[in-house]
Amino acid sequence: MFLQQLLNGLTAGAVYALIALGYTMIYGILGLINFAQGEIYMFGAFVAVLLLGTGQVNFFVAFAAGMAAAAILGVVLERVAFRPLRGSHPLVPLISAIGASIFLQSLALLLFGPNDRPFPIQFNFRTITIAGLPLSSLQGAILVAALGLMVLLLLFVRYTRYGKAIVACALDQDTARLMGINVDRMVALTFLIGSALSGAAGIMMAIYYNATYPRMGLLPGLKAFSAAILGGVGNIPGAILGGVLLGVAESLGAAYVSSGYKDAIAFAILILVLLFRPQGILKGRGD
Amino acid sequence: MSAYFLHLAILGGIYIILAISLNLIIGYAGQVSLGHAAFFGIGAYISALTSLYWGFPFLLAALSAILFSGVCGLLLGLPTLRLKEDYLAIVTLGFGVIVDLVFLNLEITGGPDGLAGIPSPRILGLSFRSPVMYLFLTLFMVLLTLALTYRLVHSYHGRALRAIRDHEVTAQVMGINTPAYKVAIFTLAAALAGLAGSLYAHYITFINPESFGLHTSILALCMVVLGGMGSIAGAVVGALALTVLPELLRSFKAYQDLIYGGLLVALLIWRPEGLLGRGKLSLKFISRE
Numbered sequence: 001m002f003l004q005q006l007l008n009g010l011t012a013g014a015v016y017a018l019i020a021l022g023y024t025m026i027y028g029i030l031g032l033i034n035f036a037q038g039e040i041y042m043f044g045a046f047v048a049v050l051l052l053g054t055g056q057v058n059f060f061v062a063f064a065a066g067m068a069a070a071a072i073l074g075v076v077l078e079r080v081a082f083r084p085l086r087g088s089h090p091l092v093p094l095i096s097a098i099g100a101s102i103f104l105q106s107l108a109l110l111l112f113g114p115n116d117r118p119f120p121i122q123f124n125f126r127t128i129t130i131a132g133l134p135l136s137s138l139q140g141a142i143l144v145a146a147l148g149l150m151v152l153l154l155l156f157v158r159y160t161r162y163g164k165a166i167v168a169c170a171l172d173q174d175t176a177r178l179m180g181i182n183v184d185r186m187v188a189l190t191f192l193i194g195s196a197l198s199g200a201a202g203i204m205m206a207i208y209y210n211a212t213y214p215r216m217g218l219l220p221g222l223k224a225f226s227a228a229i230l231g232g233v234g235n236i237p238g239a240i241l242g243g244v245l246l247g248v249a250e251s252l253g254a255a256y257v258s259s260g261y262k263d264a265i266a267f268a269i270l271i272l273v274l275l276f277r278p279q280g281i282l283k284g285r286g287d
Numbered sequence: 288m289s290a291y292f293l294h295l296a297i298l299g300g301i302y303i304i305l306a307i308s309l310n311l312i313i314g315y316a317g318q319v320s321l322g323h324a325a326f327f328g329i330g331a332y333i334s335a336l337t338s339l340y341w342g343f344p345f346l347l348a349a350l351s352a353i354l355f356s357g358v359c360g361l362l363l364g365l366p367t368l369r370l371k372e373d374y375l376a377i378v379t380l381g382f383g384v385i386v387d388l389v390f391l392n393l394e395i396t397g398g399p400d401g402l403a404g405i406p407s408p409r410i411l412g413l414s415f416r417s418p419v420m421y422l423f424l425t426l427f428m429v430l431l432t433l434a435l436t437y438r439l440v441h442s443y444h445g446r447a448l449r450a451i452r453d454h455e456v457t458a459q460v461m462g463i464n465t466p467a468y469k470v471a472i473f474t475l476a477a478a479l480a481g482l483a484g485s486l487y488a489h490y491i492t493f494i495n496p497e498s499f500g501l502h503t504s505i506l507a508l509c510m511v512v513l514g515g516m517g518s519i520a521g522a523v524v525g526a527l528a529l530t531v532l533p534e535l536l537r538s539f540k541a542y543q544d545l546i547y548g549g550l551l552v553a554l555l556i557w558r559p560e561g562l563l564g565r566g567k568l569s570l571k572f573i574s575r576e
Contacts, residue, residue, distance in 0.1 A: 032373075033373045033376070033377065035376075080552070081552050081556075084556045085555060085556065088559070089317070090371070090373070091313065091317060091318070091319055091516075092555050092559060093555075094319060094373060094376055095319060095508065095512060095551060095555060096551065096552050096555045096556075098319075098321065098376075098505070098508065098551065099547075099548045099549070099550070099551025099552040099555070100548065100552055101548070102505055102544055102545075102547060102548030102551070103544075103545060103548030103549050103551075103552065104548070105544070105548075106542075106543075106544035106545040106548060107545055109544075110541070110542070110545065218501075219384075222377070222380060222381060222384070225377055226377075226381070229374075229377075260388070260392045261385075261388055261392065263384060263388060264384065264385045264388050266381070267378075267381030267382070267384060267385055268385075270377070270378065270381055271363075271366060271367075271378060271381070274366050274367055274370060274374060274378065275366040278369075278370055278374075
């Protein structure tokens with residue numbers, strides 16, 4: 001029972017971590033919380049589900065297309081709702097992000113309808129037992145895929161020219177510009193990567209819960225934000241750690257404390273973190 | 288006056304109080320609350336519960352609502368207002384979700400069914416059951432709120448708050464205790480939202496969690512941004528516009544949230560000062576650094 005809950009928590013946590021990476025990277029470079037991250041997650045899931053529903057493409061193509069669509073949406077969003085507002089009072093892009101989030105959510109509601117859509121293809125998942133641990137192969141696949149994406153991101157940020165340029169922009173935009181880095185392009189690239197990761201997370205959750213619907217991004221988005229704060233906002237390993245810890249805490253809390261308040265656990269943790277360690281577990285670039 | 292017009296006028300009055308209270312947070316503390324509907328809801332539920340279970344008369348019930356919402360605002364504001372503006376937005380959003388869950392799960396709040404049969408106000412033997420009387424009561428409360436906020440904004444404290452909003456570090460250097468001011472204004476705003484909630488509960492006489500969700504918080508935010516952040520008259524105009532417009536455009540209903548979301552982004556890009564924002568002040572506020 002305990003181990004099962006732990007595994008459920010790890011799976012949800014890995015997905016929160018993927019979304020939290022988007023928040024934390026965008027926060028790192030722009031100091032902005034992209035409220036529409038949850039809607040990007042929803043959009044990625046919808047594109048994959050709709051493509052698979054046509055029966056024309058296989059799963060991996062649909063997965064990649066979902067990620068790509070989410071990435072494009074992220075870049076468009078940055079261009080339309082954030083770039084014109086750069087340099088204004090921090091409240092302004094924040095409210096703009098909220099507006100964009102509401103807009104995308106209601107657009108999805110109009111386009112796709114309010115009902116849950118099941119995932120179009122059925123996987124034949126078995127439960128395998130590893131060292132006495134009952135692990136459904138679906139959970140295993142999600143964990144492996146999420147972990148793979150995170151490793152790829154870490155390698156990209158640490159070892160490639162573009163990755164280093166993003167870090168440079170996050171540290172000091174003016175100096176980065178003097179070094180010949182195109183800051184606007186790096187901001188767009190950050191949105192591209194963060195949104196692609198959120199899109200992947202959305203598709204994974206669409207399979208895991210077998211449901212895709214317009215408001216699906218709201219709570220995971222908020223929880224992932226809490227996870228980013230928990231780990232230290234602006235800190236990439238922190239986002240991963242925060243996501244996993246939050247997923248586990250939520251799963252155990254729902255099992256042993258109260259399932260009716262499951263969704264409140266993340267926010268209770270958020271408020272506690274802000275009270276006692278606002279910089280997060282690993283020190284972030286936030287206050 | 289037709290009954291329908293009266294209904295809109297009363298709702299408009301209630302939303303004016305809500306929008307003014309949110310505008311205190313946005314326009315004077317430079318923060319944004321995304322859970323303002325939670326304070327509105329807390330006010331409505333406390334007012335309804337105290338009058339249903341303890342037989343509180345309206346004024347006492349409203350006072351309890353104001354105090355309770357205010358205390359909730361104080362407790363929420365204390366840990367978060369020391370931090371950057373984004374944190375309050377997220378924490379209040381989370382607070383809204385939690386409060387919604389509490390309304391849904393508690394037995395005393397009636398769960399998803401809510402509370403029915405909330406008594407109409409009776410003050411000094413005078414019944415406010417009829418819409419005309421209720422409109423007078425609402426107008427009185429609106430005037431009270433306007434007088435209070437106007438006095439506040441044009442006092443030493445109001446100037447201190449504007450200084451904090453425009454440049455927090457400079458305000459601090461001038462000897463203003465910025466966290467204390469922000470917590471105080473947030474508490475006051477939560478209390479005023481509680482008053483609006485109390486008026487709402489005793490007017491509609493039936494409440495359930497649906498009226499106090501994220502949708503209502505966003506609506507209040509739109510009212511403030513449309514009217515002009517930092518302008519009290521703007522909050523009044525924004526609240527009235529967004530109460531009346533959806534009623535005029537019936538087919539608008541399905542697109543309501545789509546339009547509100549787009550409106551927020553478009554206003555911030557092309558007219559950040561809103562309809563009535565004082566150009567100079569607001570622009571300075573918008574283009575800090």
